[in-house]
Amino acid sequence: MTRIIALCPLALSLLLPGFGWAQKPAAKGKSKPVAGLALSPEPLQLKLGDPLSARALVTKPPLVKGVVSWSIETRRHRGVFAGIALSPDGSLIATGGNDGMVRIWDAAGGKLSKVLIAHSLHCYSVAFSPDGRILATGGYEPVVRLWDVKTGMPIRTLKEHGSSAALVRWSPDGHQIIAVGGQSGYATLWDVATAKVMHKVDLGRPIRHVAWHPEGRKAALSVVTQPVQVWNLDSGKIEPEPIGEANSDFLCSAWSPDGKTLAAGTNTSVTLFDEAGKPLRKIDGQGYALAWSTNGRHLTASAVNSGKINVYEAETGKLFKEIPGGTYTLSYFPDERRLLGENHHDLLIFEVDSGKKIQSFNVAGNGPPWWFVGKPLVTGLLTANISLWDSATGRLLRSLEGNTAVVAAFAWSPDGKQLATAGYDAMVRVWETATGKLVQTLKGHKSIVASVAWSADGKQLISGGHDKNVIIWELGSDKPVHTLSGFPGAVVCVSWSPASTGLVAGGSGNTLIVWNAKTGQVQHTLSDPGLQAVMSLTWSAGGKQLIGAFNDGRVRLWSPVSGKLLATHDVVGGYPELAKYSIPAGDASLIMGKGNQTL
Incomplete structure (x- = not known):
């Protein structure tokens, strides 16, 4: 060959x-x-x-x-x-x-x-x-692109979605496709034969997951900080009665094979509903991903925050099997004896009866290295293996051993002598960078910790998590100084003011919250019409402006003193999602990196 x-x-x-x-x-x-x-x-x-x-x-x-x-x-x-x-x-x-x-x-x-x-x-x-x-x-x-599996050749492209097609699902009969995505909550239904749009809806908030009903006439949409919305695919309208409580924050859902039960997972539990939306039972434990066995006897849930896969008896909710191994997705093989999962780097195959991982295939490399002036390169973000490298020679300095789950965020201490990591195991860890020694493990969050930041004097940390909480930590103490609740959704960005007297948090909700760092009291709740998920937050060097980049392609500036919106800047060109930005010395300009790899 x-x-x-x-x-x-x-x-x-x-x-x-x-x-x-x-x-x-x-x-x-x-x-x-x-x-x-x-x-x-x-x-x-x-x-x-x-x-x-x-x-x-x-x-x-x-x-x-x-x-x-x-x-x-x-x-x-x-x-x-x-x-x-x-x-x-x-x-x-x-x-x-x-x-x-x-x-x-x-x-x-x-x-x-x-x-x-x-x-x-x-x-x-x-x-x-x-x-x-x-x-x-x-x-x-x-x-949405369609491909011939046998030849690898493209067949056609389904268009007119209006936003990112972040999740794609076929109807049970293979005649239709649903795509969801975008921070405004777009969902589009196509007829595959004609490539024409049949229905579209905009729910106003990001859609995390879609699950077709086995009969193919409706779909369950898991929406940020909302109950499950049921999309009637005959009429194209959302059913007036959602499934779940008003302030639910479901990550995913899955219909039983007979279509009579809907399972919906959150960061802390899995709830089973009947077809009318009445709760049948609630099971403690994260439901990051869900999968039913073909016979409907077992419901399997991934608990990423504890690194386990839990197989439940659907009829009683009792735990049938606990399998070690965190996975972000779940699928049963046709033989129902094996489960397929993944960790963004490896394909993972588990055997249900033995409760063990039986195969693992590495199919992806690490993400890009992270570089900060005067500090080692950091690699391994979104894995459990963080490493530090000499940026001049490319030599491995040390590996930080001790993370039990994927690391979602990290932050250097102001003097560069320590590194804080936060991850999917709901913990924050502090490392001594000269030796790689684990100095402290901070426990207080109940779900994924997605952001972490140091105070200016290096004596405190703040962390934000998917449990909707922000925690202020004192280095050297295992107990939180303050646990700040009240955020409407998962917290994905936190930032100290330059003097470390205040802090701000943002995430999947449509607001930002500014707290007094010493008292833990809310100073301002910041919002704006059309405000969507925040991608990054920072303060100007003088602390007079608070700046946020959002998924609607806009940068907004607030006064942290008055809470007043000072300015809104539209960023033109390319895909409208801001990822990161930097403020050069002098607070006179912004440099922004967008989600389409442009500045």
């Missing part, structure tokens, strides 16, 4: 014929079956010499006879992956990564089968059609 070998700064990549990396024109008139439907491939949009996507490693492919475009790729994802799907027959696993690539793997041995290249931004979701012939993929772009 001929191999084209290419050396590049990141990896040694192999291009194997038949891997689907070279895109050829589709034969005219040839149809692609989808659950009884015949789909004619769209005309090829690429021209000779065009790259397969903006994320392809080969950006100016030399002409090859009989090939429109080609590229090379690494075997593993270049960075973490987020989307995962198990084929209906259990033979293939598809993953979608932050590198924009879709990879298809052999489930038995973890061997790479194909790489599908078309997404120009992150790919967050992948889904096999019920007959396993078509793969639907979605991500940061406002489109």
Whole structure:
């Protein structure tokens, strides 16, 4: 077999014929079956010499006879992956990564089968059609792409979603597709045969998850800080009676195989409802991801914050089996004896009867390194393995050993001698950077800790978590100074004022809250019409302005003294989601990095 070998700064990549990396024109008139439907491939949009996507490693492919475009790729994802799907027959696993690539793997041995290249931004979701012939993929772009699983060739693109297609799901009969995404809560239903939009809704808040009812006439939408919304797919309208309490914050939901029970998970519990929305029973323990056995006897829930998979008896809610291992998604294999999970880097296969992990395939690399002036490079964010590197020589300085779950955030102490990490195990850890020694473990949150920050004097820390709490810690003490509650959603950003007398928190709710750091009292609740999830927060050097970057593509400036909104700046060009920003000396300008990798 001929191999084209290419050396590049990141990896040694192999291009194997038949891997689907070279895109050829589709034969005219040839149809692609989808659950009884015949789909004619769209005309090829690429021209000779065009790259397969903006994320392809080969950006100016030399002409090859009989090939429109080609590229090379690494075997593993270049960075973490987020989307995962198990084929209906259990033979293939598809993953979608932050590198924009879709990879298809052999489930038995973890061997790479194909790489599908078309997404120009992150790919967050992948889904096999019920007959396993078509793969639907979605991500940061406002489109859903359909692929022939056998050939790896693109079939068509579903458009007019209006925002990111962060989660894609097929109807049970394979005739329709739902995509959800965007901070405003867009959901779109397409007819697959015609590629036409059938219905669209905007719920005003981010949708975390969608679950089709087995009959295919409605879907459950898990919405940030809301009960489960039921979307009637015949009328295209949201049912007037949601499922769950008004201030619920469900992460996901799943219908039982007979459609008579809906399970919905939060950071602390799983609740089972009957079809009318009446609660049947509540089970303590996080429901980060849910999966029913085919016979409906068992409900399986992932508790990421405790690093466990809990298998419950659906009829009684009693624990049937506890399996060590944190996973962000769950799927039963057709034999129902195994479960598929993942940790953004590895494919994980668990055996239910033995309660053990039986296979693990590493399919993704680490995220990019983090660099701060005068400090070592930090790698391993979104893994449990944080390492420090010499930025001049590239030499490994030390690894921080002791994290029991994925690290979601870290922060350097002002003097650079300590590093605080926060993670999915609901803990904050403080490390001595010169030795890598674990100095202190801070316990107080009840769910994922997503943000952490040091006070200016290095004596205190603040942390924000998905439990909607902000905690102020005194270094050297295991007990919180203050636990600040009242935030409407998960806290993902925290920031001290320059003098460390105040602090601000933001997240999935549509407000920011400013507290007095000494008393723990709320000073201001900041809001603005159209305000969406915050991506980052900071104070001006003089402390006279509080600045937030939001998912609606705007930067807002408030006075922390009066709580008054001072200015709103629209950021034009590219995809409207601000990720990070910096304030140069003098407080005169802002430098912003957007979610589409632009400044």
